[in-house]
Amino acid sequence: MARFRLLLGDSYWRVSTLMVASVVAGLIEAAILASVAQAAAALVDGARRVDTAIGPLHLNESITIMLAVTFGLAVVRLLLQVPLSILPARIVTITAAKLQRDTFAAFTRASWAEKASALEGHLQELLSNQVWQASQGSVAATGLISSVLTLATLVFTALLLNAVAAAGVLVLAILLFVVLRPLNQLAARRARGLSQAGMNFASGVGEAGRLAEETQVFGVGTAQRQRIDQLVEQMRGLYFRTQLLGRLVPNVYQSVVYLIVVAGLALLHAANAGHVASLGAVVLLLVRAGSYGQQVQGSYLGVRQTWPYVDRVLGTQRHYLASVPVTGSRQLTHVRKLAFESVSYAYVPNRRVLSTITFDVAEGETVGIVGPSGAGKSTLVQLLLGLRAQDEGRYLVNDVPVEQFSSSDWTARFAYVPQEPRLMHASVADNICYFRPLDHAAVERAARLARIHDDILTWSHGYDTLIGPRADAVSGGQQQRICIARALAAEPEVLVLDEPTSSLDPQSENLLQQSLRGLKSEVTLFIVAHRMSTLDICDRVMVVADGKLEAFDTVENLKQGNAYYRHATELARGGTSF
Numbered sequence: 001m002a003r004f005r006l007l008l009g010d011s012y013w014r015v016s017t018l019m020v021a022s023v024v025a026g027l028i029e030a031a032i033l034a035s036v037a038q039a040a041a042a043l044v045d046g047a048r049r050v051d052t053a054i055g056p057l058h059l060n061e062s063i064t065i066m067l068a069v070t071f072g073l074a075v076v077r078l079l080l081q082v083p084l085s086i087l088p089a090r091i092v093t094i095t096a097a098k099l100q101r102d103t104f105a106a107f108t109r110a111s112w113a114e115k116a117s118a119l120e121g122h123l124q125e126l127l128s129n130q131v132w133q134a135s136q137g138s139v140a141a142t143g144l145i146s147s148v149l150t151l152a153t154l155v156f157t158a159l160l161l162n163a164v165a166a167a168g169v170l171v172l173a174i175l176l177f178v179v180l181r182p183l184n185q186l187a188a189r190r191a192r193g194l195s196q197a198g199m200n201f202a203s204g205v206g207e208a209g210r211l212a213e214e215t216q217v218f219g220v221g222t223a224q225r226q227r228i229d230q231l232v233e234q235m236r237g238l239y240f241r242t243q244l245l246g247r248l249v250p251n252v253y254q255s256v257v258y259l260i261v262v263a264g265l266a267l268l269h270a271a272n273a274g275h276v277a278s279l280g281a282v283v284l285l286l287v288r289a290g291s292y293g294q295q296v297q298g299s300y301l302g303v304r305q306t307w308p309y310v311d312r313v314l315g316t317q318r319h320y321l322a323s324v325p326v327t328g329s330r331q332l333t334h335v336r337k338l339a340f341e342s343v344s345y346a347y348v349p350n351r352r353v354l355s356t357i358t359f360d361v362a363e364g365e366t367v368g369i370v371g372p373s374g375a376g377k378s379t380l381v382q383l384l385l386g387l388r389a390q391d392e393g394r395y396l397v398n399d400v401p402v403e404q405f406s407s408s409d410w411t412a413r414f415a416y417v418p419q420e421p422r423l424m425h426a427s428v429a430d431n432i433c434y435f436r437p438l439d440h441a442a443v444e445r446a447a448r449l450a451r452i453h454d455d456i457l458t459w460s461h462g463y464d465t466l467i468g469p470r471a472d473a474v475s476g477g478q479q480q481r482i483c484i485a486r487a488l489a490a491e492p493e494v495l496v497l498d499e500p501t502s503s504l505d506p507q508s509e510n511l512l513q514q515s516l517r518g519l520k521s522e523v524t525l526f527i528v529a530h531r532m533s534t535l536d537i538c539d540r541v542m543v544v545a546d547g548k549l550e551a552f553d554t555v556e557n558l559k560q561g562n563a564y565y566r567h568a569t570e571l572a573r574g575g576t577s578f
């Protein structure tokens with residue numbers, strides 16, 4: 001029922017108007033069919049007037065007047081097509097937009113762990129194709145309402161005209177609907193498979209797009225094509241079967257209804273019951289009812305076929321919302337101290353990647369983080385930023401557990417520069433501002449601090465220069481510094497950089513070192529360092545190995561007492577970074 005409500009756009013007045021319009025359209029159609037049949041029978045008989053009983057009503061009218069009234073009714077019916085078309089169109093677009101909005105809203109609110117675990121291309125597929133398929137359920141649901149009501153009205157009128165014939169056909173038509181039920185269920189199952197195949201296809205295509213360069217260089221286009229072909233084939237098979245059922249079931253329904261109508265007529269003829277004109281009207285009504293019956297069958301099937309999509313979209317929304325991190329309402333006006341107390345974290349149960357980490361960092365300190373690849377540095381950074389919550393232990397800021405702070409205060413104090421710079425297809429200024437209400441002065445100040453201001457001034461449109469979707473025109477070092485400017489623009493108190501120099505040429509690295517040196521007095525800095533030279537500016541350095549904090553000391557002390565650090569420094573002196 002909840003699904004059905006959603007598909008109907010959650011609007012009672014629209015649905016009620018649609019229902020009223022459908023019933024009126026049905027009544028008018030019944031009146032038109034009945035009067036056309038009567039008039040035709042009278043004309044055949046050579047009469048000038050129609051003199052007949054329609055159920056309880058007795059009718060005695062000239063054919064001219066009857067046709068004029070019927071014409072008037074046909075015009076009204078024509079006008080009714082306006083609401084009958086506008087309302088479903090409104091409802092389907094409202095449903096689609098609501099699904100898109102709500103799903104994306106749920107995604108933005110979801111925890112980082114949830115977002116990070118999403119497969120490539122899934123969000124796009126969900127928000128475009130799956131939502132589109134789900135909203136086709138709205139088309140079917142409104143169609144179902146209209147056709148059920150029109151059908152009911154026609155059958156009701158037919159019952160008035162000739163109760164025996166209409167009731168017989170009605171019972172058989174309902175029986176037929178029940179007989180076709182397994183086919184409906186089969187169609188729903190196929191649709192579920194198709195929805196899943198759509199998700200697989202999206203992640204396959206997303207990955208193929210991302211790895212297009214590798215695929216071309218390694219000359220493995222054929223293998224890549226075969227992989228996608230397989231996914232296409234899987235979709236095609238399921239798509240064919242859903243399309244087939246979607247057409248077959250309603251068409252079978254209508255054809256069998258015709259059989260029933262003709263058989264019913266033959267029976268009446270054999271029993272010699274009823275006046276020929278009223279019988280003609282009943283037949284017309286029942287034949288029309290047959291095609292509305294087909295519409296009911298088709299719409300019902302359409303609704304059933306879209307449920308898997310609705311379920312997937314709503315299920316994903318629920319899943320996202322269940323992950324929304326708990327935050328408090330405590331103010332965080334100034335970060336004086338950060339501390340981990342025996343903090344542990346595991347991505348999968350019982351496999352800790354960080355284990356009982358304990359440290360204190362004071363305001364204004366510059367802290368380096370080093371350790372071999374896979375040691376847990378990036379995980380530590382995500383915990384520091386509050387993107388993930390520790391499984392055990394406590395994370396305190398100003399001696400208060402971080403869960404208690406309001407999320408807006410938190411995000412205003414903490415900033416981050418990722419390992420891979422990620423830019424939007426927008427101007428440099430917009431990339432630095434990044435949706436926050438910052439003025440140009442703040443943007444320029446951040447750009448100067450990040451040592452990118454002078455570069456920007458040499459570009460054709462300065463701060464308004466557009467950066468392409470792949471940021472090809474901007475060097476890696478410049479991209480990195482734009483990201484640093486973005487992180488600094490809202491004047492954070494804590495800045496975390498994950499291996500900022502890993503992909504830089506020596507000259508860019510030098511510029512970055514300068515900018516980091518400039519930041520030392522501005523913020524509390526955490527730098528995951530790839531190159532030992534980065535660590536020269538650090539007050540203290542954490543050595544993370546195998547998920548543990550092996551040492552946390554000054555560079556001088558580490559050089560003396562820490563084997564990993566000494567080894568790494570020697571390698572670096574030999575010209576190797578690690």
Ligand SMILES: Nc1ncnc2c1ncn2[C@@H]1O[C@H](COP(=O)(O)OP(=O)(O)O)[C@@H](O)[C@H]1O
Pocket residue numbers: 116347348353371372373374375376377378379380
């Ligand atoms: N999203 C994830 N799911 C499961 N395991 C992960 C995930 N991210 C990282 N890991 C694992 O956690 C460990 C630490 O990874 P990471 O923090 O990225 O290390 P580093 O940044 O020091 O290279 C590695 O063994 C890695 O495989």
Ligand SMILES: [Mg+2]
Pocket residue numbers: 377378
């Ligand atoms: Mg890392």
